[in-house]
Amino acid sequence: MPHNSIPVIETKRLVLRGPEAGDYPDFRATFSSYRSRFMGGPLTPYETWMLYAAEIGHWQIRGYGMWMIHDRTTDKPLGMAGGWKPAQWPEAEIAWIIWPETAGHGYALEATHAARGYLYGRLGWEGAVSYLDPKNLDSIRLAERLGAKKDTGAQTVDGNDICYRHPSPAQLKNTQISDGIELEIAHYADPKFRPEGYALD
Amino acid sequence: MNAADTLTTHRLILRRPEPADFEPFCAFMMSDRTRFLGGPKSRRIAFDRLANFAGHWVMRGYGRYIVTDRATGRPLGHAGAFQHDDTIPPEMAWSLWSADDEGRGLAREAAAETLRHYRADLGWPVVCARIHRDNAGSIAIARQLGGTQVPHDEGDTLRFDIALAQRGAA
Numbered sequence: 445m446p447h448n449s450i451p452v453i454e455t456k457r458l459v460l461r462g463p464e465a466g467d468y469p470d471f472r473a474t475f476s477s478y479r480s481r482f483m484g485g486p487l488t489p490y491e492t493w494m495l496y497a498a499e500i501g502h503w504q505i506r507g508y509g510m511w512m513i514h515d516r517t518t519d520k521p522l523g524m525a526g527g528w529k530p531a532q533w534p535e536a537e538i539a540w541i542i543w544p545e546t547a548g549h550g551y552a553l554e555a556t557h558a559a560r561g562y563l564y565g566r567l568g569w570e571g572a573v574s575y576l577d578p579k580n581l582d583s584i585r586l587a588e589r590l591g592a593k594k595d596t597g598a599q600t601v602d603g604n605d606i607c608y609r610h611p612s613p614a615q616l617k618n619t620q621i622s623d624g625i626e627l628e629i630a631h632y633a634d635p636k637f638r639p640e641g642y643a644l645d
Numbered sequence: 646m647n648a649a650d651t652l653t654t655h656r657l658i659l660r661r662p663e664p665a666d667f668e669p670f671c672a673f674m675m676s677d678r679t680r681f682l683g684g685p686k687s688r689r690i691a692f693d694r695l696a697n698f699a700g701h702w703v704m705r706g707y708g709r710y711i712v713t714d715r716a717t718g719r720p721l722g723h724a725g726a727f728q729h730d731d732t733i734p735p736e737m738a739w740s741l742w743s744a745d746d747e748g749r750g751l752a753r754e755a756a757a758e759t760l761r762h763y764r765a766d767l768g769w770p771v772v773c774a775r776i777h778r779d780n781a782g783s784i785a786i787a788r789q790l791g792g793t794q795v796p797h798d799e800g801d802t803l804r805f806d807i808a809l810a811q812r813g814a815a
Contacts (some may be wrong), residue, residue: 447702447703459767464703465703465704465705468704473737489730490730492728493729493730494693494729495693496700496704497696497699497700497701497704497729498693498697498700498704499696499700500696500699500703501662501695501696501697501698501699501700502695502696502700502702504662504663504699504700505662505664505667505692505695505699506664507664507698518725528759530689530692530693531667531671531689531691531693532687532688532689532692532698537748543715545754614789641694
């Protein structure tokens with residue numbers, strides 16, 4: 445897929461676009477830091493650059509990939525979310541990462557929910573998994589908020605990760621799961637109802 | 646200014662990477678032919694590397710070309726500049742994916758065409774090539790392309806710089 449044809453997804457607070465060269469500094473800051481410890485990091489400058497190029501190239505090889513999440517008002521990059529399937533990944537994955545300083549606003553939930561909706565609705569995915577580090581409690585929590593359930597029978601990437609299986613498109617269509625997600629996103633979007641007491645992606 | 650998406654020579658067409666290049670590229674990466682590049686590599690690394698090639702084009706506006714047979718379209722290898730590190734000049738590659746395609750000067754033909762484009766159309770002053778000291782075939786190509794060895798402190802890797810501006814003026 446040519447880079448300029450990567451679809452744009454808009455949500456209430458966010459715009460998801462293909463990753464650009466100009467978005468690299470935030471990616472580098474996160475992946476060279478402890479924040480990336482559950483995603484193979486921290487990485488060296490060489491590894492970080494190559495991974496970012498691979499994030500972009502994944503779109504061209506697979507026809508889908510990780511979107512860059514932007515604040516709809518300020519355009520500030522907030523993190524990434526989307527589909528991910530390098531060679532030897534057992535199944536297509538839905539993945540997300542939020543830049544550290546923007547965590548705790550429900551952006552990952554809103555972005556990943558929208559990305560999953562696109563992959564299911566427009567690209568015809570019948571389902572998806574997320575491969576998570578068992579120590580990455582914030583991401584496990586987000587997977588569960590997205591309605592995913594731990595699948596102990598599924599093949600994992602390398603045995604050090606756990607597989608969460610996302611609800612199918614049918615299970616997300618006007619069900620309690622999807623209503624609950626929409627409700628939580630709406631509460632983040634309305635400061636009067638912002639959840640208190642825990643910082644989550 | 647961005648590099649041309651396609652370059653054509655007498656026998657070759659050089660173009661940007663495409664999804665269908667993965668299997669032949671993977672066969673190359675997993676073979677003994679990458680022994681001077683730290684290989685053989687896994688299928689996983691091969692995928693990441695082809696994705697790097699494609700993403701580099703978006704990041705930099707130039708990158709590795711896939712070298713194809715002009716008559717049949719068959720992918721033969723890759724050539725062109727790559728730069729992840731701004732402190733050294735763009736780094737060249739000229740790799741043929743199968744031993745069957747060696748011996749006809751195809752790698753040199755592809756690399757020479759990219760250098761012509763970088764010099765004449767983009768005005769680049771210099772590129773470099775990092776080559777394992779035992780990779781005699783590749784060292785010979787570097788010298789044929791005008792490369793001169795420069796001091797380089799990296800184990801068994803030699804560095805050749807190819808000055809493009811001087812060649813243009815000569």
